[in-house]
Amino acid sequence: MEKPINSTTLARTKSDQLAETLAAAFKPPTQSDQPPGTSDSGGTLSRKSSKRLMMSASPGRSSGTSKNNTHIRKSRSAQMKLDLEELSSGAALSRASSASLGLSFSFTGFTVPPDEIADSKPFSDDDIPEDIEAGTSKLKFQTEPTLPIYLKFTDVTYKVIIKGITTSEEKDILNGISGAVNPGEVLALMGPSGSGKTTLLSLLGGRLIQSTVGGSITYNDQPYSKFLKSRIGFVTQDDVLFPHLTVKETLTYAACLRLPKALTKQQKEKRAIDVIYELGLERCQDTMIGGSFVRGVSGGERKRVCIGNEIIINPSLLFLDEPTSGLDSTTALRTVQTLQDIAEAGKTVITTIHQPSSRLFHKFDKLILLGKGSLLYFGKASEAMVYFSSIGCSPLIAMNPAEFLLDLANGNINDISVPSELEDKVQMGNSETEIRNGKPPPAVVHEYLVEAYESRVAANERKELMSPLPLDEELKLKVSSSKRQWGASWWQQYCILFCRGIKERRHDYFSWLRITQVLSTAIILGLLWWQSDSKSTKGRQDQAGLLFFIAVFWGFFPVFTAIFTFPQERAMLSKERAADMYRLSAYFLARTTSDLPLDLILPVLFLLVVYFMADLRLSAGPFFLSMLTVFLCIVAAQGLGLAIGATLMDMKRATTLASVTVMTFMLAGGYFVKSQGVISRRKTIINFLCLTNESSSVHILDPIYVIQLSHLQASSQGTIPRHHASCKWYKNRQWLEGSQCTGSNDFWLPFLGIPFFAEDATPLWSLKII
Numbered sequence: 001m002e003k004p005i006n007s008t009t010l011a012r013t014k015s016d017q018l019a020e021t022l023a024a025a026f027k028p029p030t031q032s033d034q035p036p037g038t039s040d041s042g043g044t045l046s047r048k049s050s051k052r053l054m055m056s057a058s059p060g061r062s063s064g065t066s067k068n069n070t071h072i073r074k075s076r077s078a079q080m081k082l083d084l085e086e087l088s089s090g091a092a093l094s095r096a097s098s099a100s101l102g103l104s105f106s107f108t109g110f111t112v113p114p115d116e117i118a119d120s121k122p123f124s125d126d127d128i129p130e131d132i133e134a135g136t137s138k139l140k141f142q143t144e145p146t147l148p149i150y151l152k153f154t155d156v157t158y159k160v161i162i163k164g165i166t167t168s169e170e171k172d173i174l175n176g177i178s179g180a181v182n183p184g185e186v187l188a189l190m191g192p193s194g195s196g197k198t199t200l201l202s203l204l205g206g207r208l209i210q211s212t213v214g215g216s217i218t219y220n221d222q223p224y225s226k227f228l229k230s231r232i233g234f235v236t237q238d239d240v241l242f243p244h245l246t247v248k249e250t251l252t253y254a255a256c257l258r259l260p261k262a263l264t265k266q267q268k269e270k271r272a273i274d275v276i277y278e279l280g281l282e283r284c285q286d287t288m289i290g291g292s293f294v295r296g297v298s299g300g301e302r303k304r305v306c307i308g309n310e311i312i313i314n315p316s317l318l319f320l321d322e323p324t325s326g327l328d329s330t331t332a333l334r335t336v337q338t339l340q341d342i343a344e345a346g347k348t349v350i351t352t353i354h355q356p357s358s359r360l361f362h363k364f365d366k367l368i369l370l371g372k373g374s375l376l377y378f379g380k381a382s383e384a385m386v387y388f389s390s391i392g393c394s395p396l397i398a399m400n401p402a403e404f405l406l407d408l409a410n411g412n413i414n415d416i417s418v419p420s421e422l423e424d425k426v427q428m429g430n431s432e433t434e435i436r437n438g439k440p441p442p443a444v445v446h447e448y449l450v451e452a453y454e455s456r457v458a459a460n461e462r463k464e465l466m467s468p469l470p471l472d473e474e475l476k477l478k479v480s481s482s483k484r485q486w487g488a489s490w491w492q493q494y495c496i497l498f499c500r501g502i503k504e505r506r507h508d509y510f511s512w513l514r515i516t517q518v519l520s521t522a523i524i525l526g527l528l529w530w531q532s533d534s535k536s537t538k539g540r541q542d543q544a545g546l547l548f549f550i551a552v553f554w555g556f557f558p559v560f561t562a563i564f565t566f567p568q569e570r571a572m573l574s575k576e577r578a579a580d581m582y583r584l585s586a587y588f589l590a591r592t593t594s595d596l597p598l599d600l601i602l603p604v605l606f607l608l609v610v611y612f613m614a615d616l617r618l619s620a621g622p623f624f625l626s627m628l629t630v631f632l633c634i635v636a637a638q639g640l641g642l643a644i645g646a647t648l649m650d651m652k653r654a655t656t657l658a659s660v661t662v663m664t665f666m667l668a669g670g671y672f673v674k675s676q677g678v679i680s681r682r683k684t685i686i687n688f689l690c691l692t693n694e695s696s697s698v699h700i701l702d703p704i705y706v707i708q709l710s711h712l713q714a715s716s717q718g719t720i721p722r723h724h725a726s727c728k729w730y731k732n733r734q735w736l737e738g739s740q741c742t743g744s745n746d747f748w749l750p751f752l753g754i755p756f757f758a759e760d761a762t763p764l765w766s767l768k769i770i
């Protein structure tokens with residue numbers, strides 16, 4: 001039913017408007033049709049001002065032909081069978097009008113004569129756009145063919161279940177959102193904060209697959225499949241990047257992991273360099289990305305690196321969550337310009353945007369306006385203002401269209417004329433409609449807008465917007481394939497991730513803070529045990545205390561660093577796994593082993609200081625045995641820390657569990673030391689720590705005693721303490737009693753509290769605690 005609208009507003013119906021605009025679209029443009037400030041009919045309505053300038057200046061391109069270049073390029077690069085009529089009245093129309101929107105709210109269109117499209121030339125150098133904002137020329141975007149994907153979503157709903165202490169309730173996040181976007185187009189999702197943009201984007205990008213999602217989302221008329229993981233680029237709102245890698249390293253690793261196996265390493269590296277130039281990052285390519293504690297590239301550059309990380313694979317679908325937030329208007333414009341270039345290369349681009357400037361707004365092909373999870377508008381961005389004026393909502397003062405739309409979606413109608421039916425509601429002033437300053441409240445405005453979209457946008461118009469391009473069966477089949485495509489073999493993935501891990505972590509390991517921490521501990525220990533005496537029993541007991549401390553220090557210190565490894569990289573891991581960059585096993589192994597080489601350098605430094613300051617036994621055997629013991633302590637501690645971190649994948653819980661584990665070890669260790677002479681108790685504790693039972697044939701080696709014994713045994717006068725006399729040594733395939741194992745050739749492989757050798761496995765050397 002047609003609702004009454006305010007006579008003071010541009011009270012035209014949408015269908016009237018469309019009739020007018022279509023008429024205008026098929027009429028050759030005249031000077032008077034042009035909005036002020038635009039040039040003649042030549043390249044005027046191209047969607048990119050910079051490109052327009054470039055094109056009109058290009059040799060061999062008359063102003064008369066340049067106006068169509070954008071469309072020509074777009075239609076060709078998309079490699080889709082575009083219907084000329086649709087092109088003329090559709091995308092061309094939308095872009096044409098978008099150019100005029102910032103200056104007047106009237107709609108002017110133009111058409112592309114089919115013969116000019118037919119005459120179009122292949123890409124040439126003069127297609128390279130000039131980056132006006134940066135004042136530099138940049139390379140044209142990769143135009144190699146990409147699988148075109150037509151994305152369509154119908155009546156998408158999404159609910160979350162919010163669990164309270166005793167109750168749980170459902171919350172509707174999205175209510176019946178429909179839309180479609182073709183290859184070569186940029187769709188912008190706009191709406192106030194909390195309106196559901198990110199949720200919708202995540203659903204469309206296959207990042208949120210849950211049972212609470214309703215409606216249908218199709219890619220070339222097929223549902224989401226694993227194949228799409230490698231065809232989708234998804235730039236998240238938060239920049240998830242390694243802070244210590246440079247721009248070039250970041251993009252090179254992404255290229256090596258994500259590009260198809262068919263390309264050589266050199267080709268992949270070249271692609272990374274190309275992307276650097278395409279995104280204008282050449283000046284900062286050797287600068288670290290940076291993070292909260294490290295100064296790195298600027299926010300805009302970081303965002304472009306994120307975009308580069310995704311476009312490097314030449315994706316068919318590119319999703320971006322607020323790519324311009326936090327950027328100044330020029331950088332934001334440059335970023336959106338980049339998106340346009342990407343779309344022109346035949347990709348489907350969907351981006352959320354918060355508060356675009358009017359220049360930015362005009363660059364989008366289609367627009368979805370959301371308000372509280374409901375659809376307020378879906379259509380060509382250029383027609384949004386016309387549509388809202390047709391339902392009686394127009395700006396009363398000159399206003400950026402994006403600002404106007406966001407005000408409306410927020411229900412804020414200051415400086416906005418409203419239709420008479422809404423004004424009537426205010427005058428009625430019933431309990432439903434609380435009057436505030438004589439204006440209808442936001443909830444009423446929202447309700448009106450939702451209803452208006454549902455009832456006034458004719459079904460056939462919606463159908464037209466949603467109508468797909470003709471799709472090959474082959475295209476459909478490709479998308480529906482569930483075959484995953486890895487960019488590198490398992491071993492290559494492991495090697496790349498190993499190198500990346502070392503590069504990323506080297507700064508942590510060689511940070512002055514860490515070196516000072518370790519060195520100061522070593523010096524304090526060295527001073528406390530300065531030139532300790534190993535000849536008397538008391539002196540040896542003192543040394544045993546020092547050895548105990550060393551083993552405990554290196555048994556626990558790495559737990560706390562290792563425990564955060566996986567939780568810290570959780571965001572990166574889920575982002576990269578969502579894009580099928582590597583197998584989980586390759587990541588886990590590479591991450592675990594890449595820490596080791598670095599983890600072993602600081603202990604060497606530490607032991608060198610302590611060993612000589614405390615004057616422990618100065619001969620190669622005990623020194624290297626002590627070193628080996630410390631290394632094994634670290635390996636065991638790291639394994640424990642990584643396992644805890646990987647199990648929980650949550651910083652808070654991992655910290656709690658690490659504290660509990662360390663406290664348990666400390667208590668057990670304290671009790672162990674206290675009950676040294678009481679064999680039965682010690683056995684119980686060791687069994688408890690190692691989770692083995694007495695009947696198990698697993699033998700446990702305790703580093704503290706092994707170091708201690710190595711010193712005692714290495715000194716000819718050393719006597720085996722009472723509790724060591726109860727040990728058995730496995731050597732030369734037979735068990736020796738404690739008193740028999742004083743030979744200087746005895747050697748042990750200690751391991752911190754980890755079940756070590758099974759008796760049956762015939763280990764070379766092992767210690768059995770009775």
Ligand SMILES: Nc1ncnc2c1ncn2[C@@H]1O[C@H](COP(=O)(O)OP(=O)(O)OP(=O)(O)O)[C@@H](O)[C@H]1O
Nearest residue numbers: 160162173191192193194195196197198199200354
């Ligand atoms: N898992 C969840 N549990 C509870 N609420 C959720 C959940 N996911 C989304 N929401 C809610 O849904 C609404 C939409 O969130 P979304 O992040 O999509 O908004 P947005 O439009 O992207 O906001 P912004 O522009 O601020 O990023 C918000 O109110 C948010 O709190």
